[in-house]
Structure formats: C-alpha cells, structure tokens
Amino acid sequence: MNYYFSFCSMPKTEVFIGSEFPPKCNDYFIYNREVYCMDNNLTQKRIDFLAKDYCRGFIKYCGLQALKIKKGSFESQVLIGGNHRTQDNFIHAGLMATMADHTAGYSAFTMVSENYRILTIEFKINFLKPAYGSALKCRSKVINKGKQIIVSESKVYDVRDKSEKLVAKGIVTMMAVPAENIAKAKF
Numbered sequence: 001m002n003y004y005f006s007f008c009s010m011p012k013t014e015v016f017i018g019s020e021f022p023p024k025c026n027d028y029f030i031y032n033r034e035v036y037c038m039d040n041n042l043t044q045k046r047i048d049f050l051a052k053d054y055c056r057g058f059i060k061y062c063g064l065q066a067l068k069i070k071k072g073s074f075e076s077q078v079l080i081g082g083n084h085r086t087q088d089n090f091i092h093a094g095l096m097a098t099m100a101d102h103t104a105g106y107s108a109f110t111m112v113s114e115n116y117r118i119l120t121i122e123f124k125i126n127f128l129k130p131a132y133g134s135a136l137k138c139r140s141k142v143i144n145k146g147k148q149i150i151v152s153e154s155k156v157y158d159v160r161d162k163s164e165k166l167v168a169k170g171i172v173t174m175m176a177v178p179a180e181n182i183a184k185a186k187f
Contacts, residue, residue, distance in 0.1 A: 041071060042069065046110075047069045049114070050069050050074075050106060050110065051069060054066040054076065058098075059102055062095060062098060063078045063079060063081070064078045064102065064103075065077055067137070069106075071110050071111065072110060072111055072142040073110070073139070073140065074104075074106040074110060074140050074141075075138065075139045075140070076099060076102070076106075076137070076140075077135055077137045078095065078099060078136050079134065080133065080134055080135055080136065089132060090130045090131060091130075091131040091132060091133075095136070096125070096136065096167065096168045097123075097168075099138045099154075099156060100123075100125055100138055100140070100154035100156055100168060100170035100172065101123055101170070101172055103154055104120075104152035104170065104174070105118045105152075105172065107141055107152045107154075108142060108176070111142055111145055111150060111176075115180075116177060116178055116179060117177050117178075117182050118150070118174045118176060119174060119175050119177055120172055120173070121173050122172070122173040123173070124171050124172075125169070125170035125171075126168065127167065127168050128167055128168060129158075129165065129167050130167070131158035131167040131168075132160070133158040133161075133165075134160070135159040136156055137156070137159060137164060138154055138156045138157070139154070139157070140152050140155075140172075148175050148176055149174070149176075150173075150176060151172070151173050152172050152174070153170070153171055154168075154170040154172060156168035156169070
C-alpha cells in the first residue's frame, strides 16, 4: 500500500510500508520502518529556508553565511575579522571546527524533509595547516545516508589572495530526528 505526503516545500514523497521494499527510486530515507523516496532536486522555497535557517544564533554571531545549496551538499563562507584570529594572527581553529560541523549538518538537512532536525552525534576534524587569509569557505557533502544516521565530509579552505588552500577536513556523523521529538524534549 502506498501513502503520499507533501512535506510543504518538498516535492511529492512516497512512503512504502511492508513488502514494497526496496522502493522504485534511487534516493530514499528510512525512518521507523518507512521508506521515503525523495526527488533529487530541492525547491527554491526549501533552498531559501535552509539558507536563512543556517545563519541563526551562534552561527550568525560568528558571521557564517550560506553560499551554495544542493541536495546532499552545502557550501558556506565567513569573512575574517580581527575577532576570528588568535594571538598569533591565525584564524582560530574553533571557528573552522564550528564551520565544518554546522555546514555538514546542513548538507544532511538537505536530505530529509522539513519535519526532521539534524543532530551531531560524532565529530572529527584534522587541521592540515594554519589558516590566515581573508575568508574561509567550507564545502560539505553527504557521503553516507542510512536509516537514521547521515555522515558528511567537510573541507575547509583558507581564501588567500583569490586562491583557496585546504586547511581542515572533518567527518561529521549526525542523526535525523523528528522535529516533534525535539519539541517534546525536556531540558
């Protein structure tokens, strides 16, 4: 039996239950034994939402901005100010780690409906060389999407005199959680 849902700005999504697995699509997400087939494209409304949602709270304070958004990938940047630098004038590793984690989270967010939220459950980063340029760019892409767990890879680039140098690489493991479960959480 097929059920059809329209997740607001998301294209029509089919949910397959029971013996109808595997689904007749290449791109799907499984939650609570239900398989959600997703289109490969994001609507402009979804892209606008993700770009605006990306730049809230602490991330807005840090100055991070969304640049490019595609299904399964997300790119961001930050223009570097004095408050982003260490005592030795390098760009602070904490900013690069924040950027790698948050951008990876939004690459994962492109893979689920707006009824889900993404929470980081593990994070590893390698700093390859010091960053000292005028901006940072981060490119994140989903490298594995499971039933609830999504893994993304982030690459952070130092923008120096119109060139980009890879300065950090991170792997971020995240969980897709229904938004209603987060709303019910007691903190």
